[in-house]
Amino acid sequence: MLRFRLAVAGCPRRALVLTDTPRPDCLHCAGEGGHSYDYGDYDTGEYAGSHWEFCDCWTARSVTLLPLPRWPRWLRRRHDGRDPWGPNGYSNEPPF
Incomplete structure (x- = not known):
């Protein structure tokens, strides 16, 4: 029996997806x-990684329902330190 839930996927573009849960x-x-x-x-015995094996109770499939809109460029925040809005969301520029 499938157990569906809504989720947000971020790659390659943000979208609302319907996915199965275990x-x-x-x-x-x-x-x-x-x-x-x-x-x-094999040669050194050192940790080389891990492998995930899915259980039969989970199909791990998802269906994209609708792509989510992107924020307009003028509403996006800068992540390079030149953001005119402070960390608490208020402007730190003078009012004139």
């Missing part, structure tokens, strides 16, 4: 949707 009472994954396996390098 079954919370699954005996194999305990509602996490799968298991993570760590593996190491």
Whole structure:
């Protein structure tokens, strides 16, 4: 049985998606949707990464419902330190 929920996806453009969730009472994954396996390098035995294996209770598919609009360029905040609005959202420029 599929358990749908709404989510916001951010790649390549922000969109509203309908996605499946793992079954919370699954005996194999305990509602996490799968298991993570760590593996190491064959020669040195050092940690080399991890691999995620999905459980059968979760399909991990999503369907895009509608793309979300982008903010107009004049409403976007600058992230380079030249933002005329302070960190609390108020302007720090003189009123004249």
